[in-house]
Structures are given as C-alpha cells and as structure tokens.
Amino acid sequence: MNYFLYTIDSNMKIDLDSENEWGHFIDPDSFQIVEITDEVPQGSFVVIKEREYIEDIDRTVIQTTYGIIESNKFQPMNKRELSKFMSIACGIYILNFDKLPPKVMIEKQLKLDKPAQLAFIMSNRDTFHLKLEKSALEGGNPIEIINSIMENQDFTSTMYDREERWKIEYAKSSRSKCRTCDSNIEKGTVRLGEPHYYENHLNYRWHHEDCVFFQRLEKENIKGLDNLEDDDRKRIEEKLDV
Numbered sequence: 174m175n176y177f178l179y180t181i182d183s184n185m186k187i188d189l190d191s192e193n194e195w196g197h198f199i200d201p202d203s204f205q206i207v208e209i210t211d212e213v214p215q216g217s218f219v220v221i222k223e224r225e226y227i228e229d230i231d232r233t234v235i236q237t238t239y240g241i242i243e244s245n246k247f248q249p250m251n252k253r254e255l256s257k258f259m260s261i262a263c264g265i266y267i268l269n270f271d272k273l274p275p276k277v278m279i280e281k282q283l284k285l286d287k288p289a290q291l292a293f294i295m296s297n298r299d300t301f302h303l304k305l306e307k308s309a310l311e312g313g314n315p316i317e318i319i320n321s322i323m324e325n326q327d328f329t330s331t332m333y334d335r336e337e338r339w340k341i342e343y344a345k346s347s348r349s350k351c352r353t354c355d356s357n358i359e360k361g362t363v364r365l366g367e368p369h370y371y372e373n374h375l376n377y378r379w380h381h382e383d384c385v386f387f388q389r390l391e392k393e394n395i396k397g398l399d400n401l402e403d404d405d406r407k408r409i410e411e412k413l414d415v
C-alpha cells in the first residue's frame with residue numbers, strides 16, 4: 174500500500190492515491206460510515222480498497238485492507254478480527270441506544286442461550302458477520318435484549334426482508350436521472366439501480382451502464398440480468414467478470 178499515516182491531535186491522516194485507492198471508516202459509537210478524505214478519528218474501523226493491475230494474469234483486482242486506528246497507529250488486521258471489534262462496539266451501541274446500529278441486521282434466527290448472529294452490511298461487497306455473546310451485553314441474554322429492542326423498532330430489519338441487491342433493467346421512461354453524472358437516462362437503455370431505503374421504503378438510485386464501476390459489484394448481487402436481451406446480458410456479464 175502506498176498510503177501513509179501521521180497524527181494530527183487525536184485524528185490520523187490517511188493519504189490515499191485518489192486514482193486507485195478509496196476507503197471508508199466506521200465510527201464505532203454511531204456505526205456511521207464515512208468516506209475517507211483526510212483525517213480519521215481514533216478508534217475508527219477502517220476499510221481501504223486498492224485497485225491493482227496484476228500483470229501475470231492480465232487482470233485488475235481489488236484488494237481490501239482492514240484495520241483500526243489505535244494508539245496513533247493504523248493496526249491492520251483481517252476481516253474476522255475486525256468483525257470481533259465491531260461485535261463489541263455493536264453490543265455497546267445496543268446497550269446505549271436500545272436499538273440495532275444502522276445497517277446491522279439479524280442474520281440468523283436468535284436462539285436461547287446462544288450468541289446472536291448479526292450482520293453489518295457496509296456495502297454490497299462488505300458484509301461483516303457479528304457475534305454477540307452475553308459478555309458483549311453486560312451479561313444480558315442476547316435473544317431477550319434483541320427481541321425487546323425489535324419490538325420497539327418500527328420494523329424488524331432482518332436479512333430476509335431487506336433487499337440488498339442491485340437491479341438491472343431497461344429504463345421505463347426517460348425521466349430517471351443518473352446519480353453519477355446527473356443527466357437523464359434515456360428510455361429503453363440499460364440502467365442499474367442501487368437499493369436505497371428511505372423511511373423503510375425501497376427505492377433505487379439509478380445509474381447509466383457506463384457510469385457504474387462494475388468491479389465494485391458481483392453478479393449474484395444484481396437481479397434482473399436474465400430479463401435482458403442476450404447481447405446486453407453478455408456485455409454486462411463480461412464487465413462483471415473483469
């Protein structure tokens with residue numbers, strides 16, 4: 174990696190190569206996801222992506238680096254280790270706010286006297302599997318605590334009823350605007366929609382085919398490919414394969 178780090182007060186500066194690197198940090202207290210542009214606060218969970226061309230296989234791949242900003246240092250770790258830190262932060266969030274953190278959902282059915290298995294869906298590509306033991310909830314039983322906060326929430330956010338897949342289709346009209354380039358998407362052309370929830374209603378944020386960075390997507394996470402004409406489907410699949 175060619176980013177470097179130094180400290181400004183309690184924040185750290187992370188310099189990313191804007192062409193080939195991008196990243197986000199997650200505030201452990203609020204679970205807000207923030208794009209890294211400059212400084213990252215202490216304690217943040219960090220996810221950095223790097224686009225890299227590998228000559229041997231003539232392919233561009235995306236590498237992910239995970240870590241935490243701790244004691245004025247960037248501590249790299251693997252995704253599982255980072256998930257453990259997130260699980261602890263998730264327990265604290267639940268005890269503080271009586272609700273699940275944003276983008277955290279119940280992944281597996283809750284069982285008595287078993288740790289709760291939750292998922293933090295940061296993006297299409299990055300899901301963190303969280304495991305909440307009793308110890309993360311000050312000895313409380315995960316099933317009781319989570320069931321009681323779910324009753325207070327307007328809806329139950331489980332993996333089963335929340336759409337996380339993108340959608341591909343032919344634009345039904347020329348009225349939709351591309352969220353990337355801000356111009357209209359012509360009727361009948363391929364458009365890709367990113368799922369977005371507003372007050373629990375599913376909406377899509379549409380993009381032109383040429384405005385989507387396909388390497389951030391996976392085929393399994395796009396619905397509607399089979400409804401496209403063969404030529405269009407093949408072209409999209411090739412872009413997804415790169």
Ligand SMILES: [Zn+2]
Nearest residue numbers: 351354381384
């Ligand atoms: Zn566009």
